[in-house]
Structures are given as C-alpha cells and as structure tokens.
Amino acid sequence: xxxxxxYSKIGLARFxxxxxxxxxxxxxxxxxxxxxxxxxxxxxxxxxxxCPPLKVGMEGLRELCDAELMGExxxxxxxxxxxxxxxxxxxIGGARALPPSSPTIGAAIQGARxxxxxxxxxxxxxxxxxxxLGLSEAKVSRLRxxxxxxxxxRRGVRAxxxxxxxxxxxxxxxEVALPGASPTDVxxxxxxxxxxxxxxxxxxxxxxxxxxL
Amino acid sequence: xxPLNITRVLEEEVLPFVQKPARxxxxxxxxxxxxxxxxxxxxxYPDVYEIGMSHLGLQILYDIVNREGRFAAERAFSVWPDxxxxxxxxxxxxxxxxxxxxxxEFDFWGFSLQSELxxxxxxPMLALAGLPLLAAERAHPGYPLLLGGGIxxxxxxxxxxxxxxxxxxxxxxxxxxxxxxxxxARQEGQERSRSSPGAPIGISxxxxxxxREEGKLELLRxxxxxxxxxxxxxxxxxxxxxxxxxxxxxxxGPGIPPRIEKRVLSDLNRSEIRRPLIPLTExxxxxxxxxxxxxxxxxxxxxAAGWTSRPxxxxxxxxTVRQALALTERSGRGEVSLLSLSSxxxxxxAAIMEELAPALARRRIGLxxxxxxxxxxxxxxxxxxxxxSKSGITLAPEAASxxxxxxxxxxxxxxRLWDLTQKLKSLGWRLLxxxxxxxxxxxTKEDVEAVAEMINRLSRWGGETNxxxxxxxxxxxxxxxxxxxxxxxxxxxAQGIIRVRVxxxxxxxxxxxxxxxxxxxxxxxxxxxxxxxxxxxxxxxCRFDEWEECLQPERWARAFARAGIAPxxxxxxxxxxxxxLPWDHIGSGVDKATLVEEARKANESPLxx
Numbered sequence: 001x002x003x004x005x006x007y008s009k010i011g012l013a014r015f016x017x018x019x020x021x022x023x024x025x026x027x028x029x030x031x032x033x034x035x036x037x038x039x040x041x042x043x044x045x046x047x048x049x050x051c052p053p054l055k056v057g058m059e060g061l062r063e064l065c066d067a068e069l070m071g072e073x074x075x076x077x078x079x080x081x082x083x084x085x086x087x088x089x090x091x092i093g094g095a096r097a098l099p100p101s102s103p104t105i106g107a108a109i110q111g112a113r114x115x116x117x118x119x120x121x122x123x124x125x126x127x128x129x130x131x132x133l134g135l136s137e138a139k140v141s142r143l144r145x146x147x148x149x150x151x152x153x154r155r156g157v158r159a160x161x162x163x164x165x166x167x168x169x170x171x172x173x174x175e176v177a178l179p180g181a182s183p184t185d186v187x188x189x190x191x192x193x194x195x196x197x198x199x200x201x202x203x204x205x206x207x208x209x210x211x212x213l
Numbered sequence: 214x215x216p217l218n219i220t221r222v223l224e225e226e227v228l229p230f231v232q233k234p235a236r237x238x239x240x241x242x243x244x245x246x247x248x249x250x251x252x253x254x255x256x257x258y259p260d261v262y263e264i265g266m267s268h269l270g271l272q273i274l275y276d277i278v279n280r281e282g283r284f285a286a287e288r289a290f291s292v293w294p295d296x297x298x299x300x301x302x303x304x305x306x307x308x309x310x311x312x313x314x315x316x317x318e319f320d321f322w323g324f325s326l327q328s329e330l331x332x333x334x335x336x337p338m339l340a341l342a343g344l345p346l347l348a349a350e351r352a353h354p355g356y357p358l359l360l361g362g363g364i365x366x367x368x369x370x371x372x373x374x375x376x377x378x379x380x381x382x383x384x385x386x387x388x389x390x391x392x393x394x395x396x397x398a399r400q401e402g403q404e405r406s407r408s409s410p411g412a413p414i415g416i417s418x419x420x421x422x423x424x425r426e427e428g429k430l431e432l433l434r435x436x437x438x439x440x441x442x443x444x445x446x447x448x449x450x451x452x453x454x455x456x457x458x459x460x461x462x463x464x465x466g467p468g469i470p471p472r473i474e475k476r477v478l479s480d481l482n483r484s485e486i487r488r489p490l491i492p493l494t495e496x497x498x499x500x501x502x503x504x505x506x507x508x509x510x511x512x513x514x515x516x517a518a519g520w521t522s523r524p525x526x527x528x529x530x531x532x533t534v535r536q537a538l539a540l541t542e543r544s545g546r547g548e549v550s551l552l553s554l555s556s557x558x559x560x561x562x563a564a565i566m567e568e569l570a571p572a573l574a575r576r577r578i579g580l581x582x583x584x585x586x587x588x589x590x591x592x593x594x595x596x597x598x599x600x601x602s603k604s605g606i607t608l609a610p611e612a613a614s615x616x617x618x619x620x621x622x623x624x625x626x627x628x629r630l631w632d633l634t635q636k637l638k639s640l641g642w643r644l645l646x647x648x649x650x651x652x653x654x655x656x657t658k659e660d661v662e663a664v665a666e667m668i669n670r671l672s673r674w675g676g677e678t679n680x681x682x683x684x685x686x687x688x689x690x691x692x693x694x695x696x697x698x699x700x701x702x703x704x705x706x707a708q709g710i711i712r713v714r715v716x717x718x719x720x721x722x723x724x725x726x727x728x729x730x731x732x733x734x735x736x737x738x739x740x741x742x743x744x745x746x747x748x749x750x751x752x753x754x755c756r757f758d759e760w761e762e763c764l765q766p767e768r769w770a771r772a773f774a775r776a777g778i779a780p781x782x783x784x785x786x787x788x789x790x791x792x793x794l795p796w797d798h799i800g801s802g803v804d805k806a807t808l809v810e811e812a813r814k815a816n817e818s819p820l821x822x
Contacts, residue, residue, distance in 0.1 A: 013240060015234035015238050016238075020235060027544065056235075200230065
C-alpha cells in the first residue's frame with residue numbers, strides 16, 4: 001500500500017536539512033514499526049518520495065511524503081505512534097492511502113505557496129507587487145559557491161499579496177509554479193537588495209498546489 | 214540571557230547565518246530536559262556536535278544520569294568559529310542543547326577527554342560560557358565545577374589549571390556518586406556557614422575572596438574523600454627541580470589521598486544505553502553501538518587505551534544480542550557496531566555474530582566490527598559480517614618488520630595477513646583499510662622500508678586499499694611513556710620513504726600531519742606547567758587542532774614562545790625508568806614495575822631476527 005503523509009517542520013526544526021529530515025523520517029518509521037518497502041539492488045533504499053526540498057531555515061506547514069509499504073497498516077494508529085517518536089518541531093498532519101493509479105508527488109505538484117515575514121525597513125507596497133507581476137522577466141544575481149549565478153525571479157510567479165502578520169509586522173505571500181523561480185529570488189527582486197541582506201528572512205512554505213494532493 | 218531569549222535570538226539572528234545550524238538546535242529523540250533536578254550536569258565533548266555525538270562514553274553517562282529522577286544531564290559541544298562569532302555578536306553565551314540554559318548555570322560541567330588535540334577547544338568553550346578560564350579564578354560557589362574524565366584523565370596534569378576535578382577510570386557508577394557527594398557537601402557547607410557568625414560589615418573583598426577559596430578547597434576535599442577515583446588537582450602541589458624536571462607531587466594537607474586509583478566497572482553487562490539519543494543531523498559514527506568488551510589483554514606497548522582499560526571485562530552473548538536488538542528498535546538506525554578494542558578476542562564473538570547477523574539482516578540492519586586484531590579474525594566472522602555489511606575491513610599491523618613488531622608487542626605475520634586478504638576477496642569484500650605507524654621507538658630506515666614493502670605486497674590482494682600512516686606519540690601509563698618521540702625531520706623522512714616506494718594506483722595513502730603529531734606529543738606527556746601553554750595557545754587563537762586544516766603551526770610556535778615552554782622538553786622528556794613521573798599518582802590499574810619491565814623487554818628485543 002502507498003500512503004501519502006502530510007507533515008510540518010517548524011521552529012528550530014526548520015534548520016534540519018532535507019537530507020537529514022529524510023533520515024529522521026526513515027528512522028522514525030522504522031521505530032514505529034511501519035513496514036516500509038525497500039528498493040531492490042546492491043544498496044536497498046526505503047521507497048519514499050518527497051516533495052521538493054525545503055531550504056535550510058525555511059518552515060514547512062504542509063510538506064508531503066509518499067511511503068510505499070509492505071502490506072496494510074492502520075493509518076490513525078501509525079500517526080499516533082509517530083507522534084510520540086518524532087523530534088520536536090516535526091509532526092505528521094495527516095495521512096491517507098493512495099489509490100494504485102494516483103500520480104506521484106512529482107507529477108502532481110504544480111506550484112507552491114510561500115510567505116515571508118517582512119522586516120520594518122523592507123519597504124514594499126501593493127503597487128510594487130503589481131509592477132513586478134507586469135514584468136516579463138526579472139533578473140537577479142547571487143553568489144553561489146563563489147560564482148555569480150543569474151536567474152529569472154519572474155518565472156512562474158502567479159500571485160503576490162501583502163497581509164498583516166504576527167506581532168504587528170507584515171507578510172508577503174508568494175505563489176509560484178514548479179518549476180519556477182525560487183521565492184527568495186522573488187523577494188530579492190522585489191526589494192532590490194543584495195541576497196546577503198535577506199539571509200535572516202523568516203520563510204514558511206504554506207503548501208503545494210496540484211490536482212489530488 | 215534566559216533560555217527563552219536564547220532560543221528566540223538563535224532562531225532569528227544566529228542560526229540563519231551559520232553553517233550546519235542543525236548542530237545547535239537540540240531536540241533529538243530521547244533528549245531530556247528536567248528543570249526540577251537537584252543537581253545539574255552539563256556533558257561536553259570538546260569538539261563539534263558530529264564528533265561529540267559519536268562518542269559512546271558521553272551517551273552512556275547521559276543515559277545513566279537522566280534515569281535518576283533527582284539529577285539531570287544535558288549537553289553542549291564546541292561551536293564552529295562562524296557560530297562563535299555570531300553568538301558573541303548577539304550576546305549569547307554557550308548554552309545547553311536541551312534547555313538552552315547557559316552553561317555557567319550548571320552545577321557540574323563534565324568534559325570527555327579523548328584526544329589531547331581537543332584540549333585547545335576547552336578554553337574557548339569556557340570563555341564563550343562567560344567563565345573565568347582558570348579553576349583558581351572560579352572560587353565563587355555560583356560557578357560550575359569542571360570535571361574531566363576519559364582516557365585523558367590518566368595524565369590530568371596538563372589540564373589541571375582549568376579543571377576542578379577529574380574522574381579516573383570508568384564513570385558508570387562514579388557519576389552518580391559524584392553528584393550525590395556534591396549535593397551532600399554543598400548542604401554541609403551551607404549549614405556550616407549558617408551556624409558560624411555572620412561576616413562583619415565592611416568585610417574586604419580580598420578577605421571574602423580568601424574565604425571563597427577556602428570554601429571551594431573544602432568542598433573538593435569532601436568530594437574526593439567520598440568518591441573513589443576522584444582527583445582534585447588543587448589539593449596537590451607538584452615539585453620541580455631547577456632544570457624543570459618533575460620531582461614529585463604531594464597533598465597540600467592531611468586527609469587527602471596521596472594516590473588516586475582508577476574506578477573499574479566490574480560487570481560490563483550492566484552497561485547499557487536504554488534511551489539512545491538519535492541525532493537529527495548526520496554524525497561521524499551514526500550507528501547503534503554495543504560495547505562488547507572493555508579492556509584488552511594484548512598489551513601492545515604503544516596503546517594507551519589497552520593499558521588504561523584493564524582488566525578485560527566482557528558483555529555476554531545473551532546480553533549483547535538483547536542490547537543490540539533493543540537499541541535497533543529504539544533508534545531506528547540502520548547499523549549496529551560491536552565495540553571493543555579488539556572484538557575478535559571476545560571468546561563468544563563467533564556465536565554472537567552467528568545469532569545477531571541474521572536477526573539484523575532480516576531487519577535490513579548492518580553489523581560492523583570496527584577493530585579486529587589480525588591474529589583473532591576467523592573465516593566464520595568474516596562470513597557473518599559479510600552478510601550485512603559490504604564496506605571495508607580495517608586491519609592495523611602498525612609495524613611491518615618482525616623485529617619492530619616484537620619491540621612494540623604486536624605481531625602481524627605477513628603470510629597470515631596475505632591469506633586473510635585472499636579470504637576477504639573470495640567473500641566479496643572490496644576495500645581493505647590498513648593502519649601503520651612511523652616514528653616507533655628504535656625504528657630504523659629498514660623498518661620504514663618494510664612498511665612500504667608490506668603495503669606494496671598487500672595492495673595486490675585484489676581490491677582497493679586505503680592506507681593511513683600515523684606518527685607514534687608516546688603516551689602516559691604505557692610501557693612507552695619514557696620513549697623519545699621522533700623529531701620533525703625523522704618523521705618527514707619516514708613519510709618520504711613510504712611515499713616514494715608505494716607507487717600502486719590501487720593504494721590511497723594518507724599521512725597524519727607532522728605538525729599535528731608534534732602538538733599531540735607535547736600535550737600527551739605534559740605536566741602542570743602545560744596549563745600556561747594551553748592558555749597561550751588559546752590567546753594565539755589555536756582551536757580545532759584535531760582538524761588538520763585548522764592546526765596552525767605558526768600560532769603554536771608563538772604560543773610556545775609566549776608560555777616560555779620548549780616543545781623539546783615534552784617530546785623527549787628527561788625521565789629515566791627510576792624517576793618519578795608527573796602522572797605517577799594516578800593509578801591506572803597497572804603497576805609501574807610492570808611498565809618498567811615491558812619497557813625493558815621492548816628495548817631488549819633483538820635488533821635482527
């Protein structure tokens with residue numbers, strides 16, 4: 001049976017990398033006694049499929065992972081067991097058995113929604129968002145491993161909006177297609193600031209957009 | 214700063230800006246914060262998280278202390294320089310990974326001392342915690358007591374300026390006794406000060422300081438009298454002659470034991486990790502470890518671990534299998550490692566593997582035996598470990614020529630080695646890892662050439678060969694504790710001989726750096742005056758010296774000059790077999806007479822055979 005899990009990674013756990021998170025989940029499944037299926041071959045791997053990686057430091061509220069299991073399990077019981085095992089900051093929001101023919105996560109995901117908390121001196125108005133959406137291209141550059149990398153921050157951006165956030169600040173929401181621009185590139189283009197200035201931004205991936213997720 | 218502020222600033226201002234932030238977030242499964250504990254212990258390994266979390270001893274103590282309702286253990290590791298810079302900028306002191314409470318608020322701060330090269334990470338940790346570096350400057354009762362333990366405690370003198378207490382030997386039973394003794398001694402101290410007349414108004418600062426110092430010595434005295442194996446360096450005064458040679462060490466007053474015998478856990482079956490900490494980020498040894506044997510009867514003369522961990526104690530087959538399976542279930546980890554100094558010497562090893570390997574294989578769990586002595590490897594063992602693990606196998610002949618093998622007390626017959634590699638090949642193993650040492654006592658050019666020759670011969674075994682060549686560092690409490698260490702030029706030339714002679718493309722040769730080995734050599738047989746050196750090294754910015762890319766020889770050169778210490782004195786100490794040694798008052802469980810006898814045997818081993 002194939003089960004799709006929705007999980008969140010919040011608080012300090014957002015500093016766990018994707019690779020580490022995968023290991024945490026494998027181990028937690030194993031400890032919970034969930035019979036995960038393994039790939040064939042020289043080094044068998046658990047048959048999991050994950051949504052695109054979250055950047056280290058970004059929270060995720062509705063992340064996705066499919067697990068291929070050997071045999072049937074009692075889903076509510078497994079969620080409860082995992083709840084007692086997973087480290088703080090990581091929790092399973094829900095799970096459901098997938099019909100045999102359902103598309104994989106990779107095939108089903110069409111886009112993702114993000115939000116970022118704006119610092120008081122990051123000036124951004126509704127007009128700026130409209131102007132950005134009116135562009136056909138928005139080049140931004142950043143240093144990556146010592147080399148300058150230029151990308152198009154406009155690619156796939158579907159919607160932008162501003163709203164009041166926690167504690168009196170403001171939040172910017174970004175909806176972007178996948179594949180599409182990285183949300184951090186979008187923020188960089190909107191604020192016209194160098195990437196290093198934005199490293200401390202508090203990001204959340206709210207969830208994914210797609211048929212039957 | 215309180216724990217709530219610390220987590221907030223960490224999240225917002227610190228962690229987004231540092232490499233590998235998951236090192237600093239805690240929150241692992243089975244991590245335990247107990248705010249109501251009566252005595253709080255902070256456990257540290259003076260290196261980064263990935264290294265510290267791979268150390269079994271720290272995990273054992275963590276588990277034992279947290280089983281006790283009244284006590285609590287938390288953890289803190291060294292932070293990488295980028296993190297330190299950011300923490301200083303934001304005013305965050307070194308904190309515990311469980312409660313985010315500042316390190317200086319603990320009652321005890323325990324350090325696991327496993328490698329001399331990690332010692333330079335201790336002063337930076339104290340400084341980041343906001344503590345005075347020297348024990349003598351921490352007389353105020355609000356400061357935590359610094360407690361050192363592990364193999365490094367067999368020569369505690371090097372660190373004596375910084376530490377209040379050392380536990381010599383096994384910590385399983387002693388750690389709880391120490392916390393009990395502390396609780397009691399503190400209560401008594403308070404009762405005494407309450408019953409004595411109050412301090413006169415206007416008491417001078419120096420008088421108050423004097424009383425604090427007295428109070429701390431009294432606390433230490435009470436503790437060493439209650440707990441066997443506990444050494445408080447402030448209660449002893451070492452003496453040196455005009456040339457700087459150590460002449461002896463004496464207690465500063467009556468009622469202080471002149472000699473401290475190490476603690477020995479008699480039954481290894483009782484050592485078990487019940488609630489394993491499962492790291493959230495990859496650590497160096499990411500596996501469930503079951504210690505199947507402590508101590509080693511082989512007596513290789515260079516091996517500090519072997520000589521200081523006697524007598525040999527074993528975990529039985531039933532208990533080993535039970536612990537391995539329980540750990541697997543509780544951790545979800547994909548590998549079990551059976552730890553000991555020489556696993557093949559466990560009399561039940563074949564039976565353990567026969568039972569454990571298939572049970573683990575069914576659960577897709579690998580099984581590994583990290584240290585095998587060539588003499589004890591059997592075909593059955595290789596068969597069993599082959600079922601689950603396809604990685605490499607490690608063999609450590611250390612020396613190649615028969616006469617040097619005889620002199621170091623570790624024999625590895627070349628024919629047997631070759632036969633073993635052929636068995637490995639037929640069983641499908643692909644990687645052979647070999648360890649050799651250069652700079653051994655009485656080593657000649659021919660001995661080094663023999664190493665190259667042995668590597669060349671073994672490299673034709675049929676798979677990949679990784680070779681690590683380290684430099685011998687004489688260690689206290691071993692028969693080679695008197696031996697001169699090889700000099701810079703000798704080490705370089707020995708490395709050169711091997712580099713030139715080993716030409717096979719199937720061999721990957723790695724050398725331990727000369728400068729790293731020399732620093733290790735100086736600290737290994739250090740004495741009370743080495744504290745000056747560590748302090749100077751701290752001031753020069755030395756840290757993470759275990760990481761070869763971090764050790765900076767010019768900083769060390771300046772540190773030696775600043776401390777007025779000649780490395781030569783410690784690399785080739787002026788002590789004869791009859792002289793007192795700076796660590797003689799620490800009982801390692803082996804008579805000095807035995808070490809002398811072994812040293813003589815090493816010297817008398819024939820030059821040519």
